[in-house]
Amino acid sequence: MYSSIKHVRRITAAFLMVFAGACGVSQQQEVELGASTAQQVAAELPMLRDGASINYITALGNRLVNATDSRGLAWHFNIVDSREINAFAVPGGWIYVNRGLIEKAGTMSELAGVLAHEIGHVTRRHSVQQMQQAQGANVGLALACTLTRVCESGVSRAAINVGGSALFAKFSRSDEREADAEAVSTTVRAGISPLGIPVMFQTLLNERKNNPSRLDMFFSTHPMEESRITNTQNQINAYSPGEIQGLTRDNQEFQNFKRRLMSLPAPRK
Numbered sequence: 242m243y244s245s246i247k248h249v250r251r252i253t254a255a256f257l258m259v260f261a262g263a264c265g266v267s268q269q270q271e272v273e274l275g276a277s278t279a280q281q282v283a284a285e286l287p288m289l290r291d292g293a294s295i296n297y298i299t300a301l302g303n304r305l306v307n308a309t310d311s312r313g314l315a316w317h318f319n320i321v322d323s324r325e326i327n328a329f330a331v332p333g334g335w336i337y338v339n340r341g342l343i344e345k346a347g348t349m350s351e352l353a354g355v356l357a358h359e360i361g362h363v364t365r366r367h368s369v370q371q372m373q374q375a376q377g378a379n380v381g382l383a384l385a386c387t388l389t390r391v392c393e394s395g396v397s398r399a400a401i402n403v404g405g406s407a408l409f410a411k412f413s414r415s416d417e418r419e420a421d422a423e424a425v426s427t428t429v430r431a432g433i434s435p436l437g438i439p440v441m442f443q444t445l446l447n448e449r450k451n452n453p454s455r456l457d458m459f460f461s462t463h464p465m466e467e468s469r470i471t472n473t474q475n476q477i478n479a480y481s482p483g484e485i486q487g488l489t490r491d492n493q494e495f496q497n498f499k500r501r502l503m504s505l506p507a508p509r510k
């Protein structure tokens with residue numbers, strides 16, 4: 242697991258303290274929190290520095306963002322150079338996909354679905370909402386827990402999760418449903434087939450059986466069960482077949498990108 246989580250939680254706790262007095266988190270605060278968290282992420286996690294790969298993920302990400310973002314955020318797409326299968330979003334528009342997840346995606350639409358899901362967490366402000374909920378009774382407890390780790394076990398688990406929410410938010414099942422629904426509608430609007438979404442879920446569930454340790458982080462932050470496959474499939478079935486058939490499932494650019502990634506030196510972990 243990423244050793245940096247505790248450290249980043251500390252930074253997050255400092256922000257929680259700043260936010261605790263306010264009655265809501267403004268977009269500017271959200272972006273400031275995101276920028277600071279992104280700096281920590283870049284310092285603590287191995288970031289892939291390959292320009293051509295970053296250009297590809299940025300182009301695909303922006304294609305999706307243009308179909309959904311109404312707030313005009315400045316988005317940043319990054320690849321974590323790790324074999325672990327994970328993806329996460331930081332408030333304000335920072336999206337991270339691990340190399341391990343990209344290498345598991347068979348087609349462009351599978352990767353697009355993951356990106357659109359993470360983008361959905363940001364546009365729906367799921368982490369920000371958790372922070373807002375943390376204001377009040379829980380915030381002092383969350384801070385105490387995050388700063389001192391005095392209550393790592395027992396009654397305060399929920400508060401600890403809140404304290405770490407900005408980076409590795411433990412999303413609720415309803416957050417996941419919402420982000421999945423966003424992923425389907427965003428990919429369709431971007432001209433990309435949503436059929437990659439249930440395919441990728443199935444890949445992740447299979448991988449959990451075969452290689453559970455590589456997905457610990459993903460499943461601890463994005464609750465995942467079979468119902469997410471049927472839910473997204475039902476949502477896709479609500480479109481007319483003609484609307485879905487013409488959409489792009491895969492292309493040469495994605496396959497070139499994947500081949501390039503696989504040819505780079507192996508990640509250290």
Ligand SMILES: [Zn+2]
Nearest residue numbers: 412417420463
């Ligand atoms: Zn999620």
